[in-house]
Amino acid sequence: MVTTFHYLMLGAALFTIGVIGVLTRRNIMIILMSIELMMNAVNINLIAFSNRLQQVTGQVFAIFVITVAAAEAAVGLGIVIAMFKNKETMNINEIDLMKW
């Protein structure tokens, strides 16, 4: 019997993997992918509770999360391209123009 607890644990695992990716990698593409992983973990939690409570609200919210993820990917990748035109790098340690 798969319980909600199983799904929550899977969501926690995926979210933590995403956090590790964001914190440790230097390649900006992989950081953006890690953010997608974290959003997927959130979606799993939302839909697990939607299934548990037999309400469709969680699924509607998951659709909004996917919308925000699509918008975030479009703008994020636009920034990556603009950055690459100026700096020729994907390494976030070299993108420090606004660092004081």
Added chain:
Amino acid sequence: MLELVLFYIFAAIAVISAILVITGHNVVHSAAFLGATLFAVAGIFLTLHAEFLAGVQVIVYVGGILVLFVFVIMLIAVERSVHERQYNRQWTIALITSAILIVEIVYALYRGKDSLNLPQVVPPAASAAGNSEQVGTALYTAYLLPFEIASILLLVAIVGAVVLAKKRTPAEE
């Protein structure tokens, strides 16, 4: 029983590919493993009887966002970053922080496990309608305003992405 087996298969694929996404040296491989994770999460949605969301996951994430990622990877040089150092200098402290995070989440979930034993909800009689129909009805009635706001968000994102990525004309500089 079948449910449990399917859950563990999909969960294993999702977690292992997610680890491979963040450990890979080649960005193209990471994108491929991200695709595997997204497909596995779509399978998880299927085991939760959210068929519409599984379809949306495959179409929007794999068909849209992932293809966008691959396009950008192809546009900008890949070869040079393969030979660079892949991890930050502060990776030890990042791992410690993440370990604390996962321990906290698991501890909280484990302690609160009993509160998840909510009274079993009987599906209302109206749920004879399919999953897509239910989601669509909720989306276009109770959540109409958030839905419209989401469409404006997408419009802003499209315009923003084009403005950011387009080539500047001499007149603008």
